[in-house]
Amino acid sequence: MTAKDHYAFHLAHFYSWMIGDFGEKQKSEEDFFIRNGIPPTLSKLAIDLGAGNGLQSVSLARLGFEVIAFDFNTQLLDELTSNTKDLNITTVCDDVIKFWMISMEVRTRLYAWVIPSPILKLTIILEKLVEKISERLVIGGKLVISFRELLTEVKAKKGLFPSEVIQPEILTCFLEYFPKPCYVHDILHELQAGKWIQTVSSYPKLRLSHGGVTAILERNDIKFYLQKDWVA
Numbered sequence: 001m002t003a004k005d006h007y008a009f010h011l012a013h014f015y016s017w018m019i020g021d022f023g024e025k026q027k028s029e030e031d032f033f034i035r036n037g038i039p040p041t042l043s044k045l046a047i048d049l050g051a052g053n054g055l056q057s058v059s060l061a062r063l064g065f066e067v068i069a070f071d072f073n074t075q076l077l078d079e080l081t082s083n084t085k086d087l088n089i090t091t092v093c094d095d096v097i098k099f100w101m102i103s104m105e106v107r108t109r110l111y112a113w114v115i116p117s118p119i120l121k122l123t124i125i126l127e128k129l130v131e132k133i134s135e136r137l138v139i140g141g142k143l144v145i146s147f148r149e150l151l152t153e154v155k156a157k158k159g160l161f162p163s164e165v166i167q168p169e170i171l172t173c174f175l176e177y178f179p180k181p182c183y184v185h186d187i188l189h190e191l192q193a194g195k196w197i198q199t200v201s202s203y204p205k206l207r208l209s210h211g212g213v214t215a216i217l218e219r220n221d222i223k224f225y226l227q228k229d230w231v232a
């Protein structure tokens with residue numbers, strides 16, 4: 001199954017439940033941008049690639065950015081819209097790889113970017129995306145990438161871990177490692193009329209490493225620093 005279908009037919013239905021309290025999580029994203037000196041100076045524009053239900057878009061907009069939120073999942077974008085209230089956020093429902101097709105006026109003012117981890121099927125797409133971003137980022141602009149390190153296999157409990165256990169729903173995530181992708185199996189159990197109903201869906205995720213990502217940034221002349229404790 002593709003990542004798009006995985007979100008459309010499975011994960012998007014319980015994504016917001018899985019991440020927990022929106023207000024609390026959003027505040028911690030906002031604090032991250034403040035701590036890392038990402039104010040809306042130079043250009044006020046920020047593009048959130050893979051915006052989901054809006055944790056980063058809402059944070060950037062609250063800090064004064066005009067935000068364009070890209071995501072290919074309509075359900076999560078609808079939730080984002082209901083989380084934005086009067087904030088300056090425009091949503092685009094499309095694959096993030098098409099971001100550079102947005103208007104030239106917007107392209108020349110780019111300031112901040114956010115890229116989530118599961119959006120990239122192939123390293124070559126990541127290369128292309130970073131290249132396009134580096135061409136368009138204004139001087140002093142920042143690129144923020146969040147990803148889960150998947151190069152090292154999680155051996156403990158054979159990569160099987162409960163992600164959320166809040167009755168009457170249990171979400172278990174099973175990571176299956178192949179040389180290139182890692183298959184993520186999201187296994188949901190829901191208690192319905194006294195019976196546990198199981199639904200499973202899986203999608204391939206790039207096995208990114210800190211070294212691999214920093215090499216791509218270096219090739220594109222983007223100065224960087226890694227903050228290993230921050231995972232979106």
Ligand SMILES: C[S@@+](CC[C@H](N)C(=O)[O-])C[C@H]1O[C@@H](n2cnc3c(N)ncnc32)[C@H](O)[C@@H]1O
Pocket residue numbers: 003007019049050051052053054055056070071072073076094095096097116117118119120232
């Ligand atoms: C792990 S979620 C992160 C959402 C949000 N940034 C957060 O931190 O909660 C990844 C998001 O990226 C979106 N996504 C994944 N691949 C994408 C792609 N190729 N194009 C557009 N959106 C994509 C998914 O629909 C999902 O909302």
